[in-house]
Amino acid sequence: MTQPPDQSQPPPAQPPPGEPAPGQPRAEGQPPPAQPPPQYAAGTPAVYPATPLLPPGTYLDQASGLVLPNGTVLASPGRRIGAFFLAIPLSIVTLGIGYAIWGLIVWGNGQTPALQVLGMRCWRPEEARVATFWWMALREVVGRIVDGILSVITELVSFFLMQSRPDRRSLHDLIAGTVVLHDPDNVLRG
Secondary structure: OOOOOOOOOOOOOOOOOOOOOOOOOOOOOOOOOOOOOOOOOOOOOOOOOOOOOOOOOEEEOOOOOOEEEOOOEEOOHHHHHHHHHHHHHHHHHOOOHHHHHHHHHHHHHOOOHHHHHOOEEEEEOOOOEEOOHHHHHHHHHHHHHHHHOOOHHHHHHHHHHHHHOOOOOOHHHHHHOOEEEEOOOOOOOO
16 A cells, blocks of 8 residues: 655755756756755845945954055054154154144144154044044144143043054044054055
8 A cells, every 4th residue: 555645745846947857967068057045934034144345445454343444554552652752752853843833734644743754644434534634633632632631640541542442542533533544655645
């Protein structure tokens, strides 16, 4: 006596018209079959992996989550500390007034004199561009006043922020919305 077919098992899949049966060779010159779309349970929405669309010439810095221009990296804490201490002899050598004039000239390039000497620039991730003169003025005037309000305490807070944040922003960077990038090949030169 024959048993009725098991209804819980789906029937074997039939190849689409024009396709060879499984195990049969494909005719020469015939393209491989297109992959079928993924199958989802009824009522389950299809979820596709998100691929970030980055502007040309940029990359996603995994550590900070910022989109940065190719050829640049976030400036290291050591380089940032070097710029802080380099500003002191530069202002002495230029008698202060020369440093201020030099600063006013290079702010338009997103730099300070010390940042310029060490190959760094300020970048505004929200605008995806180098900080302009007015953003640099906000960073260097208002931001430095805030840095110096409580002297050593706010300087230490600024230093701690730069060391601990993945985007390495200090107080004056947070005020102006900037990050400091090391630009060794001058790719951001305007």
